[in-house]
Amino acid sequence: MKKTKIRRHLDRLRKKFQLSIFNESTLENVFSLRVSLMDGIFLVASVIIVLFFFSLLLLSHTPLKSLLPEDIDPRLRKQLVNEAFRVDSLANDMDKQTQYLEVLKDIISGNIPVDTLKRLGKDIPIDTLANRHLELMKVTNKEKKFRENYEESEKFNLSILNEQSKVDGLLFYPPIKGKIVNKFNPKLKNFGVKIQIDDRQPTLSVLDGTVLFTGYTSDYDYVIEVQHNNDYISVYKYNSELLKKQGDKVKAGEAIGVVGKNAARDGFPNLYFELWNKGVALNPQDYIVF
Secondary structure, X not given: OHHHHHHHHHHHHHOEEEEEEEOOOOOOEEEEEEEEHHHHHHHHHHHHHHXXXXXXXHHHHOHHHHHOOOOOOHHHHHHHHXXXXXXXXXXXXXXXXXXXXXXXXXXXXXXXXOOOEHHHOEOOOHHHHHHHHOOOOOOOHHHHHHHHHHHHHOOOOOHHHHOOOOOOOOOOOOOOOOEEEEOOEHHHOXXXXXXXXXXXXXXXXXXXXEEEEEEEEOOOEEEEEEEEHHHEEEEEEEEOEEOOOOOOEEOOOOEEEEEOOOOOOOOOXXXXXEEEEOOEEEOHHHOOOO
């Protein structure tokens, strides 16, 4: 049955039809053509193929080629994305520098008063003052509400004052060999000890841990912070160079920086060392033999 149906369809496609054009006044046959449905199908297909190749030829050899989407090499695409991120990062840095310079101009012109601490015999550097007036990101309402709720809940929490740091089994290495010239005194906002050295020395990690922060500041030169077990954090300031970067794992006694003479500072080189536990500053001399 299927074969007979197929034959019938093929016969219909092959069946010839005569197309004739007559002159209406004389009834003379002007044009006559015998065609089948199959001939019409082949004719339409041929026209489509010709048009396709003609269009392809035009698009490949004429300025219309620019309208076609081009395949980009994956490596080139990745490089373009990285460059876009770098440009965005540089733009942010430029904005920060512009804001910083604007604040400095206001300080120099007198629009922002240079607040000093002459009563304590210290002056606030212009860089620090500019950074204090520089607002890089506004606090959102959600963050303000969170801070208020947290401060309200912790207002009468005195448990942190009675907590004793666990030091059982911990051996603290001295961060550097030298003489302590400035001792721990929280009342004067001195949350660490200043260790003076005679010559260039490496800064050593007091415990095993992970580098939490590295950076340069105009007040403390190169600074590195290390996160240790039992919520201990050690801070090393006034480094002349750093040997580790953020995220690096360090061992106790391993060199993480170098302290040396700084041409911008008078006197002997020194290291300012702080030890913190759960947000509370500890006296390093209670845990380390210097």
